[in-house]
Amino acid sequence: MAAAEGKPALAEKHLEEDVATRCCAGSGGILSPMPSLHCSLQDLPPELLVEIFALLPGTDLPCLALACTKFHHILHIDSIWRRRCREEFGVRETLEILKMIGMSYREVYTKLLHPYRNILGLWQPDDDYRRLLYVAVDGLCITGWMNRPCLNTHVDGPMQFQPLFRICLTERKSATLEYMDDFYSFSHSHHMQIRKDRFSIQWIKRDHRTDLPMWLKGEWGWVLVREDRQQYDCLTYRCVYLPPRHPDDLIRPGLFHSKYDGFRGKIAMLSFHGKYARVREIRGDFIWTLEIHLMRRIQLRDGEFFRNFNELSRVVQEIEEQDYPRTCRMCFYGVETFTLPGFADPMRLPVVFILFDENHFGFIWLEAKYFFLFGRVQNTFQNVEAPSGQAFLEMLSNIQSRPL
Structure with a gap:
């Protein structure tokens, strides 16, 4: 029985000696301690640290450079900052161009892109x-x-x-x-x-x-x-933030522009807020807002929804010839609110809001029988996302409450 118990102990001893031999291999035969199961980030090779640091936001790298001398030297490698400039700010310039002007990606990031x-x-x-x-x-x-x-x-x-x-x-x-x-x-x-x-x-x-x-x-x-x-x-x-998009929006919200009075134009923002949609002017001559009641869809007298633009187009053609779509998707009741320069109280007028397609909408000013057509702005903008839904609503409020 004792001999049987001694065999596992002897085998375990031989295993420990084998591990010790492999640990001191390449160290001149000097016995090294057992390797630790926990590895410090500082123990990783520089090539791997470069790959790791290049994945971090550029705002975290200056603090990381203060951790130790090794990190400080590695963070002077320009390939890290080149990736940060490309992924965070879209910089596509080649390294040869920077060498010609005597600058590095680290300088471009830390002295230009990050401060501004x-x-x-x-x-x-x-x-x-x-x-x-x-x-x-x-x-x-x-x-x-x-x-x-x-x-x-x-x-x-x-x-x-x-x-x-x-x-x-x-x-x-x-x-x-x-x-x-x-x-x-x-x-x-x-x-x-x-x-x-x-x-x-x-x-x-x-x-x-x-x-x-x-x-x-x-x-x-x-x-x-x-x-x-x-x-x-x-x-x-x-x-100015662009509106966030929700799955139940009728069309993609965003910026639209129009011409009126023959030549003057305005740029407005279409956004959706549950039962309402709003078109708010962000560039024009006076404060202007259009509120669309999405629960009040307009119907014809015979109970059918508007399926084409034939009847409304007659109203438009009486005013002037315009290049507008000939079919519409749906129509809603809306209220136009605007404040003219020199007047303190806003004016509110009923309108017919017409949704043509993904990129066009318009409305008819019923009292004057005047037609306004809006088309989607085709420009692509960067860094225009609102940090939160509340920030977007506050931005809309500031636009609406701006002084005359």
């Missing part, structure tokens, strides 16, 4: 509701594109943008901001104040006079003239 990440997206100027600003990564720069009312805009065409300002890395490897309009002069980056939902830029006007008073009444309010007798404007922009 909160101004990327779609914005509405506080001083002029007839314009929209779109800020996007443009190669190795960040460019602000301004959209203004266009006389030749078609409801099926894209919005037209012109460059307003550009932020680039200079030879000193610091980001500088340049205005691309003759009315304003160059301004340094510290004249830009950035918050998550708005940002402000202070510009120096080129055509200032030396005999101006310290304060001037500008077109959109009072502007400051400092002791150097230069005239400054502080322009503030509020963020």
